[in-house]
Amino acid sequence: MESVSRDFALVVACVFVLGMLLPVTSASLGPGRTPESAAAAFVAWNAGSLHLRSGIGELRLAGVVPSLTGYHVMYQQVLGGVPVFGAIVNVFVDWSMAPRFAYSSAKEFGTDALAPAVPAKDASSRFESTAFTASEPSLVVYPDGDRGRLAWRGDLESPTAGDWTVFSSAVDGSVVAVLDARKQVTGWGLVFDPNPIASSGNAKFRDNGDSDSPELGALETKRALEGLDGSGYLRGPYADVQGGKGPNAKEPGDTFFYTRSDERFEQVMAYYHIDRSMRYIAALPSRGGFGSLGFTSIVDHPQTVKVDQFAYDNSYYNTANHRISLGRGGVDDAEDADVILHEFGHAIQDRQVPGFGIGHDAGSMGEGFGDYWAVTMHYSTVKPEWRPLVAMWDATSYDDHDPAYLRRVDLNLHYPEDLTGRIHHDGQIWSRLLWDIHERLGGVTADTIVLESQSYLTPSASFQDGAKALLDADTALYGGAHVIDILEFLMDRGLPFAF
Template sequence: MVLLAALLPASAAHAAVTSATATVFAPNPVQALGRQDLTDAKDADLPEFAAAYRRVTLTDLDGSGKLAGRYVVVKSSTGKAATLSGGAFPDWHRDADQFEQVMGYYWVTTAQHYLQHLGFGSTLRPVNQRQIQLRIDQYGGDNSFLREDKANITLGKGGVDDAEDAEVIVHEYGHSVQDGQVTGFGTTLESGAIGEAFGDYLAVAVTSWATGVPTLTPEACVADWDSVSYTARTPHCLRRLDGTKHYPEDVVGEVHADGEIWSRALWDIRTALGDTKATTLIVEAQFAFTPDITFAAAARATVDAAQRLYGPAAAQAARAAFTARGLLP
């Protein structure tokens, strides 16, 4: 790519760059370093973060020299927009706004590549193969969300900035995935809880696929860097996939809390069948969901997808996982 750039006029060389190196957390410093004592320190690039940075390749860029590509375009309200320099993105760290912009682009694209790795878009129907807008640091609270009406994701900047943790980014992309499969998904308590649970599950599945199953922190712990700002117990976890909640007695009427019932069932399916089969059938089942689907109906659809894709043994594993949570008889 560098040799090509040397032979072309400046404008043509710039447009030719559709992949470029950049620096990210993979997936976050708590997982990478196994340190539960890290703190945000107002975005300071302290020496303890040094070993958590990774140089990666951003793919599917549109050649504009900015963080815009086939699956995501990054928009940020703080700092200058990240732009290529000499065919690569500079080695920004967490004290630079551009670092979070790069994180957003890399992890949304990685999540889409994960889905394609499972066969979505080739042997199976495509899933969310659209360009979404990713808005970074445009919300001052410690929260992130999908706007279904505009199909864009906003990542907040309260506490640890959400775009510093890959699992927060991919969680929100999980909402985009479901909205792409079923427009307006999540209109009731139970369907909303399914949405939060799937986002947590996808966050762990994608980051483990991309960077390896963590060995220094529990894999089932979600967003263990972002959560240092609001949790006192260690390991720090936004939520976990391996909880013990059971339906209906543990329902409290809040989608994130109730989602832990569904996410544990997904976790058990993954444990029984392995990541590839489990996530494939879980995502494929969502094409049969409705915006207001119940736990029970979604569980039946997931068992049906397991049967259709992998046969009776997989269907039985899925059924057993939902039965253990009280979601199927």
């Protein structure tokens, strides 16, 4: 073992290792060192604290990874020449070649005899099947509580059943562990994007009792379902979708190809459109820093959705359980992305200001924002004259316009004379304001200002509060570059504002 000079400067760091505070002594080792030699000396000095009974002899160099602040020297723990699964020592060495601290998941435990009683070929035959192809088995020590189990590791792949890592005992052939190798996977599903009328340009389509047809089937479009957790369900970092009337959609191969007559089709719709919306929000600029993650309170946990939960024609977001519930009366609500995204608009506001929507003004702004969010999310996929129309497919069961629509965001309503006291109607004053901002400034800039402004509000905010928040948000984000535009549109709607 290389001796370590006693005239180095001692630095004591408290480092979290495996959830415990580990005191680690590190040393500046002077010129001529490499990250590897500095790390090796550090390990030798601190073997006991790093849970290494045999010091550096228990480790195998796995690699050196640079970062913004120095080098990270990675060691794989080995026992009798066999790697311990998941057991890594990571030593941080700064640019001056001084090792500063380490994180260790090395194990101190007794193990099985390190000579396998089950040969590799027998393990290989266990891993192979008609559904899977398997890698060549590799010998590992698998941590199992306070002992290590000698095991053959096989990495299994299947186009229909997913990818798995299986550990089979090298002592008796029993299964030690099965791990899902798909941390986040991309699946595939059929959806309307955003709905049959908007995507086809044909206002004559009708639901016909949720029945399939060649014409509607041609509009069921294959889309990537990103971020699935590999469970086979429609769960990911941004959405957790469940069936209301029937079972949850489950496909072990993450291929969700249902037609619209199957209620699981609506579950795929909800996952795709909410996940896509969340990913868009995550990519928006934060204080001018394009590419950074803004609005973390919106995207930091998945949105729960219950699809086809009740037979009547209504959907809602519940601020008590933070869940979106989508009905199936008339046209199934989840067959129209506008309905999904409108309800998700309420969820966005609740994530920014818990309980948002108390009172007439805040409730109207909530409905107006929900409509705005629905149309802005698929702006580029709809022909221009239909872009302001909300829920054209859902509305075919109750509206006689051509094309049908639930509401629109371009009505020339004026405050206060056009108020009715009904928040869905009065929200169209607010949605028109947001729509005008969108048309003048462009989608990304408008959406960023609108979302940022909502974080300034209270649950019972007034129209005047909402107007001021838009001005404040533009000032904070863009130095007031769009204040004149926003003021123009506020005056067009007659909405009160104050600086």
